[in-house]
Amino acid sequence: MIDHLIPILAGTLAAATPLVFAGLGELVAEKSGVINLGVEGMMLIGAIAGFAFATQTGGGAGAGLIAGAAAGTLAATLFAILSLSLGANQAAAGLALTIFGIGLSAFIGQSFVSYSLPGLKPLDIPLLSDIPVIGRILFHQDWVVYLSWAVAVIVAWVLAKTRLGLLLKAVGESPESAHAIGYPVIAIRYGAVLFGGAMAGIAGAYLSTVYTPLWVQNMSAGRGWIAVALVVFATWKPGRLMLGAYLFGGMTILQLHAQGLGIRVPSQLMSAIPYAATVLVLVLISRDRKLLQLNLPASLGKSFMPGG
Amino acid sequence: MHLLEPRANPSVIMRWASPALAVLLTLFVGSLLFIALKKDPLEAFRVFFIDPLNSAYGWSELLLKASPLILIAQGLAIGFKARIYNIGAEGQLIMGAIFGGGVALLFEGTGSSFALPAMVLAGALGGALWGALPALLKTRFNAEETLTTLMLAYVASFLLSWLVSGPWKDPGGMNFPQTVMFAATSQFSMLADGLRINTSIFITLAAVAAFYLFTKKSLLAYAITVGGEAPAAARYAGFSSKRTVWFALTLSGLTAGLAGIAEVAGPIGQLNLNISPGYGYAAIIVAWIGRLHPVGIVGAGLLMALLYLGGEQAQLALQLPAAITGLFQGMLLFFLLGCDAFIDYRLRRRKRRAVVATKPAVPVQEAA
Numbered sequence: 001m002i003d004h005l006i007p008i009l010a011g012t013l014a015a016a017t018p019l020v021f022a023g024l025g026e027l028v029a030e031k032s033g034v035i036n037l038g039v040e041g042m043m044l045i046g047a048i049a050g051f052a053f054a055t056q057t058g059g060g061a062g063a064g065l066i067a068g069a070a071a072g073t074l075a076a077t078l079f080a081i082l083s084l085s086l087g088a089n090q091a092a093a094g095l096a097l098t099i100f101g102i103g104l105s106a107f108i109g110q111s112f113v114s115y116s117l118p119g120l121k122p123l124d125i126p127l128l129s130d131i132p133v134i135g136r137i138l139f140h141q142d143w144v145v146y147l148s149w150a151v152a153v154i155v156a157w158v159l160a161k162t163r164l165g166l167l168l169k170a171v172g173e174s175p176e177s178a179h180a181i182g183y184p185v186i187a188i189r190y191g192a193v194l195f196g197g198a199m200a201g202i203a204g205a206y207l208s209t210v211y212t213p214l215w216v217q218n219m220s221a222g223r224g225w226i227a228v229a230l231v232v233f234a235t236w237k238p239g240r241l242m243l244g245a246y247l248f249g250g251m252t253i254l255q256l257h258a259q260g261l262g263i264r265v266p267s268q269l270m271s272a273i274p275y276a277a278t279v280l281v282l283v284l285i286s287r288d289r290k291l292l293q294l295n296l297p298a299s300l301g302k303s304f305m306p307g308g
Numbered sequence: 309m310h311l312l313e314p315r316a317n318p319s320v321i322m323r324w325a326s327p328a329l330a331v332l333l334t335l336f337v338g339s340l341l342f343i344a345l346k347k348d349p350l351e352a353f354r355v356f357f358i359d360p361l362n363s364a365y366g367w368s369e370l371l372l373k374a375s376p377l378i379l380i381a382q383g384l385a386i387g388f389k390a391r392i393y394n395i396g397a398e399g400q401l402i403m404g405a406i407f408g409g410g411v412a413l414l415f416e417g418t419g420s421s422f423a424l425p426a427m428v429l430a431g432a433l434g435g436a437l438w439g440a441l442p443a444l445l446k447t448r449f450n451a452e453e454t455l456t457t458l459m460l461a462y463v464a465s466f467l468l469s470w471l472v473s474g475p476w477k478d479p480g481g482m483n484f485p486q487t488v489m490f491a492a493t494s495q496f497s498m499l500a501d502g503l504r505i506n507t508s509i510f511i512t513l514a515a516v517a518a519f520y521l522f523t524k525k526s527l528l529a530y531a532i533t534v535g536g537e538a539p540a541a542a543r544y545a546g547f548s549s550k551r552t553v554w555f556a557l558t559l560s561g562l563t564a565g566l567a568g569i570a571e572v573a574g575p576i577g578q579l580n581l582n583i584s585p586g587y588g589y590a591a592i593i594v595a596w597i598g599r600l601h602p603v604g605i606v607g608a609g610l611l612m613a614l615l616y617l618g619g620e621q622a623q624l625a626l627q628l629p630a631a632i633t634g635l636f637q638g639m640l641l642f643f644l645l646g647c648d649a650f651i652d653y654r655l656r657r658r659k660r661r662a663v664v665a666t667k668p669a670v671p672v673q674e675a676a
Contacts, residue, residue, distance in 0.1 A: 003500065078642065085311060086646055087312065096641040096645055099634070102638070103633070106629070106635075107629050110437055141598050222458075225374055229459070232455075266470050266474055267475075268469040272467065275462040276457045278459045279445070279455075279459045281453045283445055287397075287449040305312065
């Protein structure tokens, strides 16, 4: 049994890594009061940018991730101009970004369908990877998985312990007061949204340059939307977001191992499970209105136009 | 950074000029893209927007593609007015196709003339149920409809994929994931020989008329609009927001379901994995470009259908990827949202004198 479980749990971590990056980025944006429904589009743009850059330059996954982050940031800039500078409805602007990202990535990706990349080899962490069972699961991963943990720790630390985190939350709770005190609300929101874009771009590039590692049209397959849902599930807390991401990573991996485990459900229905589970999880969290109200950034989704 | 200031009153001119401006900007960026791809932009636009319409067949294809877009967008627009964002119409379309297609399989071999009406009813029911589920989750459990409708769209597509490759698979279909072709009694009849346009277009025409009357005459439509623009006032007037959620999501599910059955009992004639090229998502853009207005949506639907046809032409004639349609759709929506900013806002007039003084110089230079 344990021999079955180790690859499943280890695979869960890799499968969850795009959700961790994209979810943390969206969490930061939402903390500043901006809901960006363009995560799926930014992931796809990051995925094709990373893949194209890595194949054209031969720079490998590292170069791909950097290109993905840059492309994701650019994509987020489009959203930010619309929703922050021009006051467009955030839901509409985010949706536009997703539709644009699907189209743009498919358009560029058409020239990259026949390529493949080597991916990344696992990197053993000395000593820790020698721990029985746990070492094989946690510390026998590629370096991007470790990077995602570092980002999670940094995001949690910045939000909880630093002045920057306090400022971000102040802007998210009450942009009017923050503006009146003299804080640059729009600039802070730009920063948070662009960070979200960079993270979504990395998430996408991880899929195309490390996880798959191929370009497939629409390869994010709704992970961007699941990341948005995870932020609600996490009640805007980084620790819970990680938990949620690994839960969903586990579900995706489980369907690959279903036959080996003797589960006789048709594969198409197994594939639907993460999406159905997202609905279920949203219902379970959202029904507790008090819990949601306590944690929801008060200005989430509302436009703020200074001087307006 | 603060470029805009609010107008005293929203601009009525900009409200209708904005879609036209957005189209122009899309064409402009599009021609830059064509130049970058080393294609003559004029030639490309001819292929995209003129060639598809130079035959009766082309016009039939245009109406065939516009019909589902218009039908779905009519339903979505009601919700968008109330700020209820059903973005999973694609899933409701698929459920309509599954329910209606399932009825077609039940009627298989009977030759009954009740088959098609029963399929249409089942299609409407399937879509409405798939729209009502997020309404239940929203009103009962407070779950955001943007996320639930979209997640349910993925669930619907996997359900379809399972049905056509499992229990409903055509045993004589060489193992392709598809059902048998529906009998003639289970399909909409053609309007003319050699053209694919069929009688399902009348469902869309009836829907346009019905939605027009509804938005003009009905108190409920008024309550929905007020609920979106001024929720507090709507509550004060006794308009229930829960009723609006149920109504908007069920209705938009129903129209998407009708579009789904019209596709599978029309040009496709069976259930398979390619029953929609993303009509449910494109209809979101159609609703916005059409200003959430029943007649505006007709124009926007025709435009979007032309974009689909143009994309197919461009693939054949210019060897451009068909995905260019999606790229144009995204750009169009981006530009529309950007232009829409100028309905409620205008460019901030500079207060610094130096800037004001140089302003008249600009047109003079341009004239020279």
